[in-house]
Amino acid sequence: MTDISSQRRMAASILGCGENRVHFDPERVTDIKNAISREDLRGLIEEGAISARQIRGNSRGRARAKMAKRSYGHCKGPGRRRGAAGARDPSKRQWIRKIRALRKTLVELREGGQINRHLYRMLYRQSAGGQFRSVAHLKAHLAIIMGRAK
Helix, strand or coil: CCCCHHHHHHHHHHHCCCHHHEEECHHHHHHHHHCCCHHHHHHHHHHCCEEECCCCCCCCHHHHHHHHHHHCCCCCCHHHCCCCHHHHCCHHHHHHHHHHHHHHHHHHHHHHCCCCHHHHHHHHHHHHCCCCCCHHHHHHHHHHHHHHHC
């Protein structure tokens, strides 16, 4: 078999890939040998005699499996942890989660008619001031207020 390295080099340039990714159809090797210009090679590429192999990448399969396990709490033990609890789950992120839950609950209570606009605004400001630990704490506080109102 004669040398077709120059055709490989030119095909790589045309395809915009490396020489190792250029694939020649074994049945069309004679046509490829006779192709001496870039125009000839372009024609062969269009016919499918010359093609670029797909890029080999690293499989994400193992990473996906690990992430799935972590989503339900596995692989997160003390031996895996680097950094303090506050670095892994910052206090600001905790606050954002809590305040959004509280505000959503307050809106639902107001729209459901359990609390009026005045009480909503009062509880909203108290939530912003850090009065309530959680939605459950807010509802317990609300039960006390409503019990007193009767």
